[in-house]
Amino acid sequence: MTNSLDAYLILSALLFCIGTFGFLARRNAISMLMSIELMLNGVNLAIVAFGAFNPHLREQGSIIALIVIAVAAGEATVGLAIVMAIFRNRRTPLVDEYDSMRQ
Amino acid sequence: MPYDALIAIIPALPIAGFVFTALAGRRLQASYGRNAASAVPIAVVILSWLAGMAVAYGALTHADPFGATGHAMTLWRWIPAGAFQVDAGFFVDGLTACLLIVVTTIGMLVHIYSIGYMSHDPGTWRFFAYLNLFMTSMLVLVLASSWLVVFVAWELVGLSSYLLIGFWYRKRSAALASKKAFIVNRVGDVGFALGIMAIFVNTGTLDIRTSIERLIAPGAVLTVPIVVVALLVFSGAMGKSAQFPLHVWLPDAMEGPTPVSALIHAATMVNAGVYLVARANPIFGHAQGAMLVVAAIGIFTAILAASIAFTQTDIKRVLAYSTLSQLGYMFAALGVGAWTAAIFHLMAHGFFKGLLFLDSGSVIHAVHEEQDMRRMGGLWRKIPITYGTMLIGSLAIAGIPPLAGFFSKDEILGEAFKNGFLVVWAVGFVVAGMTAFYMFRLMGMTFWGPSHVDPAIEPTIHESPRSMTVSLVLLAIPSVLIGMVLGLPFGGGLLKTWLEPVFGETVALSGHAEAGFALFGIDGALIIASVAVATLGIVVAWRFFGIELGPLRSEPRPKAVVAIAEANGATRFLYRASLNKWWFDELNDLLFIRIGGRLAMAAWWFDRNVVDGTVNGIGSVAVGFGRGLRRVQTGRVQNYALGIAIGLIVMAGSYLVIAGR
């Protein structure tokens, strides 16, 4: 199993879908951000898996994964800063109360 | 003689008078009194009369440029619209001349009479302005050379009638009566308008002479049959001249001041219908069926109206029904082919009915605005001039020789009999007797017998002022003479010569042989019969209602009248029917107001709920859609994200499914 690409890819897909569910279903904004991190990680796993099983992408897979990690870090920073700014205004971290654009 | 200028100023002067009085009349009356306000209208009418007489004289003597067939002049091209060309212009021939004589003379005398009659009314300036407007419209009507101009004048005459009937607009009955007159007229006008359209569709022109020529040309291919055209034109005449069933407005029109009744509803406007049919006589000549309809309706109206006049107690109502009856005579004459007789009766009737109305106005003025004959009586000593002229008028209308009515009525009956319309003759014969009866009933109740006048006003009864009596006398003269002047010798006569070019072809077409006048044959017998029945009517009247004329004395017998009315079921019914005007007003009310009103309410319901409902419903559907779709916009990111996810799944899934096949 460790030698089958499909297994890693299915694993990555599962992680991604768990992250999707969390993003769509949780009420707290921070939970949503955590789910996004899960999704990013799932994708990262897929990239590394491809890198590991394709001789032409031996190093490139890792490099791309590295870059993804860096960007994810930056994104998490900014996202959390935004959440904190909103929290300061609304006094609630629950996203279903951020509906002032409602028709 | 500058005839074109004269013809143009005949209607131009009164309209100038109207405009001047409408703009300046109120101030003139307020500052300088009534006579200042009425001076201009009267002056223009007198000048118009002079011009009218000059033009009539020229036309009837066949002077240049009239010739025998008349003279047409165009003022300007009114509607230049490709195939639809209408000129505003005038056309004068013998028929026009006869009408001009009647309209301008009676118009002038009524204007003079109104100085005295309206001297207590604050709205004198308005009255004279409207009178001038009416004169203009009537003159344009008889002078017009194009059907469309006739129609415009037709409507203007109706408008003037509306304004004048409702002159005392604060009185509710007057306002209602003027509305009724206008609306009933309108019904007839629809037919007339359709007739004009039919004429245009058939001939492509609206000029009267040209269109008639094209309509009757042999071998003309007509989209609308000529009988239909004739009947449509006649329906307009029915409205304006108050023939059955559009007769209901004329008695109510007596709400207007008496000069109005005299001018419009006796002498001029109601004759417009007769003029219309006479002008269109070639059309009718080629549509024998239409002529039959005209005769039938005419003679039916005559007897209907005469029967109602038997029981009316308002002096003006009796005269109104009498007018209806005489108009019926005129249409009957037109229908049987006695064209000249109809115009003869039109002229004679105009004079003596105008006289009778002005007389009644004088009587009403004398007894202080009382119009009910049951509260009059014994007036002959107190208002002699009025009495004398009214007696002359009554004798004239009854048809006693040698006054005007005898000649004209007898010519109608004679022609009817000789042209084979025996039913028309018989009914007309009976109506002649009825006419004599109710007129002398009126005379008996008003002038003879004991006085039933209100004792409070009895001492103040006085003759009318000079301005009123001069018109009465001036009208009495033609009532006496015009018959002899126009009608003698029998079978020929001045009027016949005048109108020969107008009616000649139609008369020839009808194929009624012009047998000479046989004084000692059929014609003489008919004359004696008519005079006999008229005398019978008068005698019966004075038996029941009294008379004090020279050697003739008789006491009124009111109880006998009542006894006859109550004699048996039939007479009771006839009496009640006559008193209630044969319930025509109630019938109209039921049909049009109640039933029509229900239909209108139903249509309104439909419009409100179905039509508006559909439109509003479409709006509501749109709004509902919007409201529903709005709920997608929750403002929450996660809902939108779910939408994206579902969309992605659907796309991917469908791609898989499709690509997998």
Next chain:
Amino acid sequence: MGIPDTIPIIGGSWNDLLFLIFAAILIGSGLLVVILRDIIRCGLAMIVCFGALAGIYVVLGAPLIAGAQVLVYIGAISVLILFAIMLTQTKAGPARLVFQTQAVPAAIASIVLAVILALVISATDWGAAPERIRVATAAMARILFADFVLPFEVVSVILLAAVIGGIYLAKRELEPGEKRGPR
């Protein structure tokens, strides 16, 4: 005595076992992240998840990435998230409802998505090598600073921007009358 080549009783390689263990922990803790009510516990579960993922990277033969994963994700991002959780606590404590009203459709969508992805993955011929290839760090470093130097620098700039943005966004607005300065 060394480790036997295959697992004693069951058979199969050690690698497979490791993979399975790490996979189980990964999925399990991932589920916990999205299901747990108390958000701090979610954060902790996320840390465990990241750890398991690092293990899988090692099994895949990319130890550098595993190291980066541990350093960055567990060491920085998770701490950041925990700080944010603490700073956005409300007095009421954890909310009554964990899930949104749309949780059920979301779950269905996720499951369907997973199924589709799994089907696609298994149906595709990836042309993969039969064995996983271990990445040589030296070669990777060489390529990173030669072919991929531009993305490398860009990432640096992104990080700088993120830092500046984060500071600015999270700054407290001044009360009226308050002056900036050493407090």
